[in-house]
Amino acid sequence: MAERNFPEGLLNAPVDKRYNYFKEYPLSHPKFNQAFRDLMTMINISQQDDSVILVYGPTRVGKTFLSKRVLEAINKKYSEEMKIDRCLIPAVRVEAVSPESGNFDWQHFYISALQELSEELIDHKVDPLNQRNQKYINIRSVLESRKTGALNRALENALRYRKTKVLLIDEAHHMAKRKRGIQLSNQMDVLKSLANKTGVPIVLFGTYELQPFKDQSDQLISRGMHKHLSRYRYDIEEEKRNFVLCLLSFQKLLPLKKEPNLIEHYEYFYTRTLGCIGQLKNFFNRTFRSKLEENPNIETLVIEDFYRFAFTTDQINKLIEQIKIGENREKQEISEDVILRRLMIIEDNYIDEDGSEDQAIIIDETKSNVGTEHINKDQIESKPTKEKELPDSKNGKASRGSQSKKSKPFEQKPKRNSTDVPEEFKVKNEL
Structure with missing residues (x-):
């Protein structure tokens, strides 16, 4: 067997x-493992400069799972200190709920964060309302008042009191929802101010709707402090x-x-x-249950x-459009970096071997970068056909030829047990 x-x-x-x-x-897999390592490095670096970090990607690519793993890893890192200091909560994870009114509800967010910060106090039998600690605000009275300013100050004090190392915000793209007249930078200024005043870096997890946050001022999002958690592409x-x-x-x-x-x-x-x-x-969960x-x-x-x-044709095509926009934007930003580097070379009068000046690469945004086109209704409703060739699932990487050469997908490697799962796809206690 x-x-x-x-x-x-x-x-x-x-x-x-x-x-x-x-x-x-x-489940562990290569893209997730790399994203986890990169994000942990960013968090360690940002603890020195109180950064706001962005993690974005397609819907249901694994961002929520990533936020939970980071939460577990950081709390585990400080587990011994937590036994000594019962007030310490190294990492806090909060979900930014989608607003009903069309404008992000900061009051709800502050209350959720304060509740996460006070739960452990109950478990350790520490009174969060102890007025002998003048640095800590009476949360109960603040929650009853429901005043945004008071809630903000309460969260600042709670993060200091709990000596929190990082604040993780899942579904953070909901923070981009705002009424007319409210600038996107205003939303992010609130978070940056919170990070500056408390010394706690903030990590935002969300869809491609987070990408515009990178366009804010340099003081808001530090260069390189964002991670694109991408999907697995069919054309690679x-x-x-x-x-x-x-x-x-x-x-x-x-x-x-x-x-x-x-x-x-x-x-x-x-x-x-x-x-x-x-x-x-999620597809497996629903079917199995x-x-x-x-x-x-x-x-x-x-x-x-x-x-x-299974998703309907309309649902799939909507997701394809969202992915196209997000991936094209990501690719364009990478290309702009290439252009800047090449401009620097040109300014130094760099000449190619053939005697011509180096040319910048321009991305054509009209071309699809998704790796799959729109799905027709007939394709959705038709039953799938069996593939003649299956991948060798032991390990073996796909051959990397030049793009002009067509390689057979999933070429068979030397005989191995085709039902084995490579180690990098199995759960690991430490990444």
């Missing part, structure tokens, strides 16, 4: 236990292979008597997720089980 990624005894466990094992399993062989390996990992994680054969339908799963691993996991409810003794899953929870 091929190796499975769950305890064998789980097969006889209740439905909830089997489902929760799969749902909560923290190595990334396509990694997406399929994630799919393989998920099918091995399902606590079922018989391992389903889903990677032969990798194209179907890609068109429904556009290479976003968070969406792929539904089938367990229908039949607790179900032995395996088949591709037809997933049709019910």
Whole structure:
């Protein structure tokens, strides 16, 4: 029997236990691992200059999972200090809720953050309202007043009192929602002021709607203090292979008597997720839960089980448009850096070997950078066809030839066990 990624005894466990094992399993994969390492480095650096850090990418690419892993890692780092100093909360994670009125609700945000900062006080039996500590504000009276200014000052004091090292804000793109007349820079000025006054760096996690925040003043977002958590692209062989390996990992994680054969339908799963691993996991979660409810003794899953929870044509095309805009903007900014470097070279009278001056690269934004075009309704409703070639899932990177040469996708490597999952796709305690 091929190796499975769950305890064998789980097969006889209740439905909830089997489902929760799969749902909560923290799958590791290359793009996530790199983003985690980069972000931890940024946080360590920004603790010296109170920066605001941006982490953005497509919907359900894994940003929320990343914020949770960072929270766990930082709290673990200071675990010994927390045993000695019961007031210490190294990292705080808050979700920025989408406003109902069209304007971001700062009061709700402050209250949520204060609640996160005071929860641990109860567990450690420390009185947050102890007036002997003059640096700490009476949170209860502030919450009752619901005055934005008072809530802001309460949060500043709470972050100092708790000696917080970083404030993580998930779904931060909701902060960009504002009424007419309110500048985007005003929203970000509030966060920068909070970071400056408390000495606590702030990390914003959100969709591509966060990208305009980078266009604010240099004092607002430091150069290089942002991370693009991108999807796996279908037009890049190595990334396509990694997406399929994630799919393989998920099918091995399902606590079922018989391992389903889903990677032969990798194209179907890609068109429904556009290479976003968070969406792929959500796709599996819904399908697995539904089938367990229908039949607790179900032995395996088949591709037809997933049709019910797949995105519609309109939903997919909307996501494609959002990804196009975000990726084109990211590519354009990289190109602008290239242009600046080349201009510096030109100013130094640099001449190419052929005697011509170096030319700047200009990006044509009219071309799609998504790696997949709009999906037709017929494609969505038609059943997926089996692929003739599957990737070697042991390890082996895709061959890197020149772009002019067409390489066969997922070329077979020397014989290996095709059901093995590479180490980089398995959960790790330390990255």
